[in-house]
Amino acid sequence: MATQEKSSILHKWREQGTTTATEEEITTLLGMSIYEDDFYDLLSISEARSRACYGSRGYVFAQIGINAEPCSKNCAFCSMGKSHYSMDGKWQKDIPQMKQEIENLLVQGIDALFLMTTADFPQEEALQFFAAARSILPNNVNLIANIGDLDIHMAKRLRDSGCDxxxxxxxxxxxxxxxxxxEKREASLEALRNAELEIYYCLEPIGPEHTPEELAKELLFARSLHPVAMAAMRRVPVPGTPLAKKGRISARELTKIVAVSNLVVAPSRCMNVHEPMQMPLLAGVNQLYAESGANPRDTHSQTEDGRGINATKSWEILAEGGWFPA
Incomplete structure (x- = not known):
């Protein structure tokens, strides 16, 4: 599409918002060059949207990976896939270990705690971890589940265990x-929504092979879920995983995708980029993750010794972009 047409879409989005953004418009902007003037206009519009919605409020969410074990779902981008397990260890945390990590995170300041397990982790056991975490979390820190697929019964039990x-x-x-x-993922999302749990969503894991058309369709699906938090995440080429050879997109490309995602999905609380980096803050990112324990994008089974950063560092990055705690 000609530059003039892209400029027209951007003008429309700036003046009218994006509630009526079409798949064609989204695809066009996702396909634009990251070196043309319209790229900077896109970032400006997305930044303006975030400032209007969030002021200068930044958020740091923390995620603790509860177990590092081979997973039967065998995701080709994940270091814990059963056929290509790439981590340097296998283990499972216990509840006292988790509680100590939470206490350390609370001192640094977090707005939400995510507990992540592999898809095979027993969900009955996961509920015990969630209940234990809720027992020591302040009321103003949300508790978020990141587990395998589930039905409405389990979704309600997550809610009852203290998950927000x-x-x-x-x-x-x-x-x-x-x-x-x-379809299984979609059914789980429907169960979570029916249980009145907030949805935290992400366009991921984005690789060089994904087309603007693919990304546009997924963003429209994300918009239909009305998530409180949205993110865009580039795929990390983890050594030993089947998709590592396909490489990764640049920070500039990810920044463009972040901007379109923010405008199209319009999350109510915050916009995130993953993994944490500064460039996408120019597109209105106001939330970052601190990570510890198992991380599917790392070969270190304790990601705090590898790719993961702590909450203090996350706040430092956000401050550089003009985003601050409440």
Whole structure:
């Protein structure tokens, strides 16, 4: 599409918002060059949207990976896939270990705690971890589940155990790069919404092979879920994983995708980029993650010794972009 047409879309989005953004418009902007003037206009519009919605309020969410074990879902981008397990250890945390990590995070300042397990982790056991975490979390720190697929019964039990929401997504090329049918992910999302749990969503894991058309369709699906938090995440080429050879997109490309995601999905609380980096803050990112324990994008089974950063560092990055705690 000609530059003039892209400029017209951007003008419309600036003046009228994006509630009526079409798939064609979204695809056009996702396909624009990251070196043209319209790229900077896009970032400006997305930044303005975040400032209007969030003021200068930043958020740091923390995620603790509860177990590092081979997973039967065999996602081709994950270091814990059963056929290509790439982590340097195998273990499972216990509740006292988790509680100590939470106490350390609270001192640094967090707004939400995510507990992540592999898809095979027993959900009955996961409920015990959530209840224990809720027992020591202040009321103003949300507790978020990041576990395998589930039905409405389990979704309600998550809520009853103290969870405020869940991170659950239909990933890019679900069922192709993973062994999980996309319909199963969609059913889990429906169960979570019916249980009145908040949805935390992400466009991920984005690789060089994903087309603007693919990304646009997924953003429209994300918009239909009305998530409180949205993110865009580039795929990390983890050594030993099947998709590592396909590489990763640049920070500039990710920044463009962040901007479009923020405008199209319009999350009510915050916009995130993953992994944490400064460039996308120019597109209105106001939330970052601190991570410890198992991380599917790391070969260190304790990601705090590898890719993961702590909450203090996350706040420092946000401050550079003009985002601060309440």
């Amino acid at each position: 929401g869940a991170y659950h997504i239909r990933r890019l090329r679900e069922g192709v790069d993973t062994s999980i049918p996309p």
